Amino acid sequence: MNQHVTPRLNRRSFVIGTAALGGGLALGLDIPFGGPQVVRAADGSPEVNAWVVIRPDDTVVIRIARSEMGQGSLTGLAQLVAEELACDWSKVTTEYPTPGQNVARKRVWGDFSTGGSRGIRSSQDYVRKGGAAARMMLIQAAADEWKVPVAECTAANSVITHKASGKTTTYGKVAEAAAKLSPPADVKLKDPKDWTLIGKGVKRLDTADKVTGAMIYGADIKLPNMLNAAIKDCPVTGGKLKSFDEAKIAGMKGVKKVIAVDGTAVAVVADTWWHAKTALDALPIVWDEGPNAKVSSESIGKWLAEGLDSGPAFVGNENGDAKAALASAVKKIEAVYNYPYQNHATMEPMNATALYTPDRCEVWCGTQNGEAAFAAVLEASGLPADKCEVHKLILGGGFGRRGQTDYVRQAVQVAKAMPGTPIKLLWSREEDMTHGRYHPITQCKLTGGFDADNNLTALHMRISGQSILFSLRPDALVNGKDPATFQGLAPSGEATIGYSVPNLLIEHSMRNPHINPGFWRGVNVNQNAIYLECFMDELANAVGQDPLEFRRKLMAKNPKHLAVLNAVAEKIGWGTPAPEGVYRGLAQLHGYGSYVAGAAEISVIDGTKIKVHRIVASTDPGYVVNPAQVERQIAGSFVYGLSALFYGGCTVKDGRIVETNFDSYNSMRIAEMPKVESIMIPSGGFWGGVGEPTIGVAAPAVLNAFFAATGKRIRSVPLRDQNITFA
Amino acid sequence: MANLTINGKSYTLDVEPDTPLLWAIRENAGLTGTKYGCGIAQCGACTVHLDGTAVRSCGVTVSEAVGKQITTIEGLGSDNGLHKVQQAWLENDVPQCGYCQSGMIMAVAALLKDNPKPSDQDINDAITNICRCGTFAQVREAIHAAANA
Numbered sequence: 001m002n003q004h005v006t007p008r009l010n011r012r013s014f015v016i017g018t019a020a021l022g023g024g025l026a027l028g029l030d031i032p033f034g035g036p037q038v039v040r041a042a043d044g045s046p047e048v049n050a051w052v053v054i055r056p057d058d059t060v061v062i063r064i065a066r067s068e069m070g071q072g073s074l075t076g077l078a079q080l081v082a083e084e085l086a087c088d089w090s091k092v093t094t095e096y097p098t099p100g101q102n103v104a105r106k107r108v109w110g111d112f113s114t115g116g117s118r119g120i121r122s123s124q125d126y127v128r129k130g131g132a133a134a135r136m137m138l139i140q141a142a143a144d145e146w147k148v149p150v151a152e153c154t155a156a157n158s159v160i161t162h163k164a165s166g167k168t169t170t171y172g173k174v175a176e177a178a179a180k181l182s183p184p185a186d187v188k189l190k191d192p193k194d195w196t197l198i199g200k201g202v203k204r205l206d207t208a209d210k211v212t213g214a215m216i217y218g219a220d221i222k223l224p225n226m227l228n229a230a231i232k233d234c235p236v237t238g239g240k241l242k243s244f245d246e247a248k249i250a251g252m253k254g255v256k257k258v259i260a261v262d263g264t265a266v267a268v269v270a271d272t273w274w275h276a277k278t279a280l281d282a283l284p285i286v287w288d289e290g291p292n293a294k295v296s297s298e299s300i301g302k303w304l305a306e307g308l309d310s311g312p313a314f315v316g317n318e319n320g321d322a323k324a325a326l327a328s329a330v331k332k333i334e335a336v337y338n339y340p341y342q343n344h345a346t347m348e349p350m351n352a353t354a355l356y357t358p359d360r361c362e363v364w365c366g367t368q369n370g371e372a373a374f375a376a377v378l379e380a381s382g383l384p385a386d387k388c389e390v391h392k393l394i395l396g397g398g399f400g401r402r403g404q405t406d407y408v409r410q411a412v413q414v415a416k417a418m419p420g421t422p423i424k425l426l427w428s429r430e431e432d433m434t435h436g437r438y439h440p441i442t443q444c445k446l447t448g449g450f451d452a453d454n455n456l457t458a459l460h461m462r463i464s465g466q467s468i469l470f471s472l473r474p475d476a477l478v479n480g481k482d483p484a485t486f487q488g489l490a491p492s493g494e495a496t497i498g499y500s501v502p503n504l505l506i507e508h509s510m511r512n513p514h515i516n517p518g519f520w521r522g523v524n525v526n527q528n529a530i531y532l533e534c535f536m537d538e539l540a541n542a543v544g545q546d547p548l549e550f551r552r553k554l555m556a557k558n559p560k561h562l563a564v565l566n567a568v569a570e571k572i573g574w575g576t577p578a579p580e581g582v583y584r585g586l587a588q589l590h591g592y593g594s595y596v597a598g599a600a601e602i603s604v605i606d607g608t609k610i611k612v613h614r615i616v617a618s619t620d621p622g623y624v625v626n627p628a629q630v631e632r633q634i635a636g637s638f639v640y641g642l643s644a645l646f647y648g649g650c651t652v653k654d655g656r657i658v659e660t661n662f663d664s665y666n667s668m669r670i671a672e673m674p675k676v677e678s679i680m681i682p683s684g685g686f687w688g689g690v691g692e693p694t695i696g697v698a699a700p701a702v703l704n705a706f707f708a709a710t711g712k713r714i715r716s717v718p719l720r721d722q723n724i725t726f727a
Numbered sequence: 728m729a730n731l732t733i734n735g736k737s738y739t740l741d742v743e744p745d746t747p748l749l750w751a752i753r754e755n756a757g758l759t760g761t762k763y764g765c766g767i768a769q770c771g772a773c774t775v776h777l778d779g780t781a782v783r784s785c786g787v788t789v790s791e792a793v794g795k796q797i798t799t800i801e802g803l804g805s806d807n808g809l810h811k812v813q814q815a816w817l818e819n820d821v822p823q824c825g826y827c828q829s830g831m832i833m834a835v836a837a838l839l840k841d842n843p844k845p846s847d848q849d850i851n852d853a854i855t856n857i858c859r860c861g862t863f864a865q866v867r868e869a870i871h872a873a874a875n876a
Contacts, residue, residue, distance in 0.1 A: 206825075213759070274750035429764065640861055669855050669857065
């Protein structure tokens with residue numbers, strides 16, 4: 001009953017589509033640092049270079065290519081530029097360049113995609129260089145004006161000083177001249193020890209409008225003569241739109257048009273969205289639910305379970321001979337875990353506003369990937385790049401969902417049916433819950449073997465289940481294998497296993513049900529950390545050892561993993577008595593380039609109600625740009641991770657997702673929020689992400705504490721389905 | 728047609744009486760600070776004040792709001808500036824994505840009107856808005872800061 005889906009080709013068509021425009025993606029990054037031809041911002045102020053515009057009043061406009069969805073990288077990226085620019089932070093403002101401008105300027109701003117906790121770490125080098133180059137040009141312009149050697153001039157706080165003569169000027173006064181200079185060939189970055197703004201917990205730059213209601217999200221856009229659209233896609237993925245009875249809603253107030261989209265969906269366009277939705281709900285629609293209409297969570301679970309023991313599997317990490325070592329082990333421990341589908345449930349449902357004419361197509365939307373959204377506009381409109389544009393707006397949550405462009409394509413298709421009229425397409429919460437790009441579903445069988453001295457000699461992990469890359473980025477598969485499946489378990493790279501086991505085998509039996517998978521905050525560390533870290537506790541318990549000591553013995557070759565684990569153990573008071581009725585659990589992982597660990601203190605009432613009192617979390621991301629925002633990302637990741645553990649989980653019945661709103665897909669509230677204490681131990685020399693890694697340690701730390709409290713091992717998520725809830 | 732009083736201003740809106748107040752505010756009055764999150768009064772993103780009481784405007788009809796003072800996030804402050812809850816939000820750098828924060832602020836402003844110095848337990852009982860970014864620690868700090876302002 002489970003359909004093996006065909007990979008989609010979105011990514012491939014994106015590469016081809018953009019390559020055809022002038023080779024942007026294929027040619028890589030072309031970083032221009034100004035030049036004789038002055039480029040001007042919309043208000044006429046000169047660009048010193050692509051990253052920095054300075055207005056005559058000394059306002060510094062820093063261009064931010066990555067998207068802001070709450071994670072704070074808009075502010076962090078501005079800090080990186082401003083650190084090297086040596087400008088007055090109080091005069092900094094930001095703006096998004098558009099994807100269309102990026103294409104037209106040979107990807108001067110590089111990659112727009114904002115996911116994988118990469119916003120800062122994968123652009124930190126070139127944005128700092130952008131700031132440094134602009135500073136050098138501004139100083140040069142002042143030195144030229146004063147006819148003094150540039151080496152005698154310095155800059156700080158947007159003021160340039162020539163000490164010998166006592167002359168000073170400001171960035172705003174020399175920006176015009178600086179913009180005419182050739183960019184410096186050799187740009188040297190500050191030594192991290194000399195940073196004054198990077199590492200400071202300055203306030204976010206985007207808060208003021210968020211407390212007054214003035215911030216415009218995609219759902220808030222208003223354009224002249226705009227109409228509104230509501231949409232329903234076939235509730236069973238893989239199904240089609242068979243028919244709809246338009247006559248039944250003819251004459252309903254405000255309704256302008258009913259449009260079939262893609263052969264799978266139907267949209268109603270009306271004067272207001274409420275009218276559109278009301279009419280859509282009244283519209284009789286017949287679906288051809290297709291071949292997946294009988295798939296259920298049970299059938300998927302059964303199919304995945306078969307993969308735990310049989311069929312081919314990709315090997316993700318191997319040393320020694322785990323199977324032989326297990327066969328000869330004195331003691332063997334085995335357990336099966338599982339992790340369900342999860343919806344991103346961004347607070348702002350998916351939406352995009354499109355204006356199409358035969359000559360031009362423009363879209364306004366929140367997106368985590370402006371360039372992918374742009375490619376989707378080209379594809380759906382059929383227009384060339386110089387006739388398309390995407391205007392990015394602040395996102396009402398992303399978490400990976402808005403890296404996809406399905407809602408953008410739909411909006412353009414609806415707008416194409418009504419040329420000249422801007423149309424805002426907004427998904428209802430129910431549509432958003434039914435057509436997610438879900439956290440993939442997997443199961444995992446773990447087997448550990450000990451010798452006569454209770455040393456762990458072998459570990460075998462066999463994951464069975466869904467691959468994200470197979471569906472979303474088939475070009476990134478390696479001979480059919482999805483390397484991302486082994487996130488946190490890999491032998492090398494940015495997400496490695498922290499334990500040395502003499503005989504190790506980690507493999508993946510890929511099974512892809514029809515439910516669309518996606519990148520969901522934390523991605524594969526969410527389940528892999530539960531599998532590995534809870535099983536580590538099981539192994540420790542099997543040989544009567546302390547979970548921390550048991551881990552430490554296996555971590556000698558991984559000092560960075562060990563350092564963050566030791567940090568949480570010390571702060572939570574591991575090895576010292578906990579308060580009466582309070583129990584502790586630990587977990588650690590390496591993901592997104594950062595080393596993280598978590599320790600939880602919980603109490604359990606009647607075996608079914610969990611009070612999470614306290615979580616201590618440590619992170620070594622190499623460098624911390626804004627500690628206040630990192631702290632918020634850590635605390636926020638626990639809200640997302642614990643919501644998933646307690647309340648998440650999307651059930652499949654009759655081929656469709658059962659949970660359609662927050663009444664059945666609940667999310668943590670303030671009453672359930674534990675105290676989070678974060679420890680940042682940036683050890684330097686590398687750049688790791690901070691938005692996602694800590695999410696992975698929340699659930700296993702709590703589950704391990706639950707075992708300590710009750711002696712009961714939970715191997716299945718969500719707790720909702722086991723009648724366990726927050727106290 | 729319905730006559731609504733929003734933020735002290737009278738609006739005559741071309742809207743059916745059974746329309747959820749949320750959509751009359753957003754689409755007919757054009758005040759988009761009040762957000763749509765779920766449409767079933769679960770998440771609180773659409774929280775406004777009706778005669779000073781916090782309500783989830785997706786679950787109130789226009790006819791139920793006629794004759795009452797409706798306050799939205801746009802009308803929470805005064806001519807002198809931000810409401811003390813907004814000010815505390817700004818000073819504590821509370822919002823992440825910010826989408827839920829209009830509703831969160833409106834719920835907190837109503838709480839503080841009735842209970843000027845809420846305990847943590849009072850906050851737990853009264854503030855049930857969903858925030859997927861997970862700003863709860865800062866929300867709690869800012870509530871106490873506003874209460875002490």
